[in-house]
Amino acid sequence: MIPAETPKKLRLAILVGSKGRGSNLMNLLEASAAGEIPAEVSLVVSPVADNPASLFAHEKGVAVQVLSPKTEDYDSKLLDTLMEHKVDLVCLAGYMTLLPNIIVRRYSGKILNIHPALLPKFGGKGMYGVKVHEAVIEGKERESGATVHWVTERYDEGEIVIQIRCSVEPDDTPETLSQRVLACEHLAYRQAIRMVAGYD
Numbered sequence: 001m002i003p004a005e006t007p008k009k010l011r012l013a014i015l016v017g018s019k020g021r022g023s024n025l026m027n028l029l030e031a032s033a034a035g036e037i038p039a040e041v042s043l044v045v046s047p048v049a050d051n052p053a054s055l056f057a058h059e060k061g062v063a064v065q066v067l068s069p070k071t072e073d074y075d076s077k078l079l080d081t082l083m084e085h086k087v088d089l090v091c092l093a094g095y096m097t098l099l100p101n102i103i104v105r106r107y108s109g110k111i112l113n114i115h116p117a118l119l120p121k122f123g124g125k126g127m128y129g130v131k132v133h134e135a136v137i138e139g140k141e142r143e144s145g146a147t148v149h150w151v152t153e154r155y156d157e158g159e160i161v162i163q164i165r166c167s168v169e170p171d172d173t174p175e176t177l178s179q180r181v182l183a184c185e186h187l188a189y190r191q192a193i194r195m196v197a198g199y200d
Contacts, residue, residue: 020094022053
């Protein structure tokens with residue numbers, strides 16, 4: 001019996017923020033190296049050169065493009081960079097700015113974002129990082145988690161690909177909850193990429 005042809009690996013571009021720890025980037029690089037996702041990280045786009053994500057990418061031999069959203073002609077420069085690296089799928093990881101419309105249109109259905117809550121709750125402009133976990137605890141929610149969704153021209157409103165849930169414990173602080181949600185994020189992003197590639 002002739003084995004089915006192995007699908008080609010998706011070429012990922014990871015767009016990161018200036019202050020993040022880079023844990024989702026590290027997670028996807030590790031998953032790729034272990035063969036757990038049918039994808040390879042071919043590009044990291046970062047607004048700064050010395051954040052943990054950029055330094056880790058350099059260490060792993062991944063191309064890093066330093067490009068700030070404040071850069072003149074940012075939209076066209078970002079598009080050129082993505083096309084130059086033949087990117088199949090864009091993954092946002094700590095990227096805090098709305099993507100330019102030209103990018104959203106050109107890569108429609110090819111841009112994923114990870115959010116540290118169960119959308120549509122606790123999403124939208126200004127809801128990121130510890131603010132999300134504070135709001136979840138203040139709202140007396142019994143569960144939280146991570147959501148991977150398709151990116152549109154509005155914050156956190158794209159179609160949900162997958163959600164991974166975790167409990168909110170009575171004695172949780174934003175910091176303890178964030179650690180539990182982070183584990184959900186790592187699992188959710190791996191599963192989402194497998195789903196997008198048609199593996200799950």
